[in-house]
Amino acid sequence: MSISIFLARVIGFYFVIVGAFYFLRRDYIKTVINDLFAHAAMSVIGGTVALIIGLLIVITHNFWVFDWAVVITIVGYLSLIKGIWLLFFPESGKNFARRLISGQGHLIFGAILILIGIFLLVMGYAPV
Numbered sequence: 001m002s003i004s005i006f007l008a009r010v011i012g013f014y015f016v017i018v019g020a021f022y023f024l025r026r027d028y029i030k031t032v033i034n035d036l037f038a039h040a041a042m043s044v045i046g047g048t049v050a051l052i053i054g055l056l057i058v059i060t061h062n063f064w065v066f067d068w069a070v071v072i073t074i075v076g077y078l079s080l081i082k083g084i085w086l087l088f089f090p091e092s093g094k095n096f097a098r099r100l101i102s103g104q105g106h107l108i109f110g111a112i113l114i115l116i117g118i119f120l121l122v123m124g125y126a127p128v
Contacts, residue, residue: 003060003061004061004063004069004072005123005124006124007057007060007061007072008068008069008072008120008121008123008124009120009121009124009125011072011075011117011120012116012117012118012119012120012121012123012124013117013121014117015113015114015116015117015120016113016114016117016118016121017117018110018113019109019110019111019112019113019114019115019117020110020114021110022106022107022109022110022113023106023107023110023111023114026101026106029101029106030101033094033097033098033100033101034098036097037090037093037094037097040090043086043087043090043093043094044086044087044090046086047082047083047084047085047086047087047090047093048083048087049083050079050080050082050083050086051079051080051083051084051087052083053076053079053083054076054077054078054079054080054081054082054083055080056076057072057073057075057076057079057080058073058076058077058080061073061076062076068119068123069123071116071119071120072120075116
């Protein structure tokens with residue numbers, strides 16, 4: 001199994017599950033985000049995890065090709081940027097997260113995650 005197929009399956013399932021979570025648990029998400037940014041250590045831990053995941057993806061899958069697999073590379077870079085952002089600009093991250101959960105932002109974000117996740121799952125399980 002190639003690294004692209006493996007990462008498409010892992011990230012695909014992750015995005016579908018987290019996207020569904022955003023649709024189904026809005027009130028809980030608000031509590032989690034408020035708790036996350038209420039404790040500086042949690043922001044550092046979240047930023048560190050996102051940074052590590054981003055680095056792992058970017059180092060193992062830095063494929064800039066005109067192909068579906070570039071989506072995985074973009075996800076890796078977005079995770080890397082998110083990690084750096086949360087470590088160096090936690091207040092900005094908190095403001096963005098709070099805007100995301102206000103109004104219908106959580107539904108849009110959840111839908112985007114589900115769509116990208118389904119796309120990656122289709123590509124990860126499509127017959128070669």
